[in-house]
Amino acid sequence: MDPYAQVNTMLQVLQLNADYTPMKVTSWERAVEMLLDGTAISVEDVADRYIRSERLVLPWPAVIALRKYRNVRSRVRFNARAVLARDQHTCQYCGWAPSFPDGRPDRGELTLDHVVPRAQARQGKVYLYWARKWVNTTSWENAITACKRCNQYKANRTPQQANMTLRALPRLPTQADILRMSLARLRRLPTGWETYLPRVVLLAPEAAAGTAEG
Numbered sequence: 368m369d370p371y372a373q374v375n376t377m378l379q380v381l382q383l384n385a386d387y388t389p390m391k392v393t394s395w396e397r398a399v400e401m402l403l404d405g406t407a408i409s410v411e412d413v414a415d416r417y418i419r420s421e422r423l424v425l426p427w428p429a430v431i432a433l434r435k436y437r438n439v440r441s442r443v444r445f446n447a448r449a450v451l452a453r454d455q456h457t458c459q460y461c462g463w464a465p466s467f468p469d470g471r472p473d474r475g476e477l478t479l480d481h482v483v484p485r486a487q488a489r490q491g492k493v494y495l496y497w498a499r500k501w502v503n504t505t506s507w508e509n510a511i512t513a514c515k516r517c518n519q520y521k522a523n524r525t526p527q528q529a530n531m532t533l534r535a536l537p538r539l540p541t542q543a544d545i546l547r548m549s550l551a552r553l554r555r556l557p558t559g560w561e562t563y564l565p566r567v568v569l570l571a572p573e574a575a576a577g578t579a580e581g
């Protein structure tokens with residue numbers, strides 16, 4: 368095993384809710400804090416690895432769980448990269464998922480499309496005709512992944528005006544999306560995590576291929 372890869376994956380800890388549903392990837396420092404203040408308990412440790420300080424020796428955490436169930440609001444700060452992860456790096460018009468030979472998504476081929484275009488915005492807001500409400504032009508509910516070609520073809524039109532079909536409507540990230548975004552930042556899935564991750568998340572291309580940053 369590549370020792371550097373092991374060190375890398377050890378810096379990340381999988382955080383579960385009190386009912387053991389996976390929440391997110393957290394840093395080992397934050398995990399240790401939560402173990403020490405009693406917010407979380409250890410579920411899986413990294414074999415034969417310890418965190419040592421003057422006052423304590425602690426098994427290195429791999430998976431932790433909260434003691435108290437926390438209601439998760441899907442409030443993730445909006446950014447283009449996260450939109451691509453939510454959409455599993457797939458053009459939501461033609462279904463193309465550009466990737467490198469090793470399976471990592473090729474973000475260079477993908478763009479962020481404003482479903483209702485900026486040209487139709489009023490004071491930074493657009494009307495979502497499918498949801499019958501106004502939202503910020505650049506927001507989760509109006510942003511979607513499109514390949515360059517589809518984006519160019521669509522131009523300053525709504526999908527309806529361009530006679531294009533969306534595979535899925537843009538949405539606020541679900542808990543599974545958040546987890547997927549969190550996992551997409553890892554080089555690969557650390558040992559011992561699979562047991563705690565739902566199949567739907569594991570089947571996402573980026574997690575299956577063990578995506579790299581950048």
Ligand SMILES: [Zn+2]
Pocket residue numbers: 458459460461462463513514515516517518
């Ligand atoms: Zn496309």
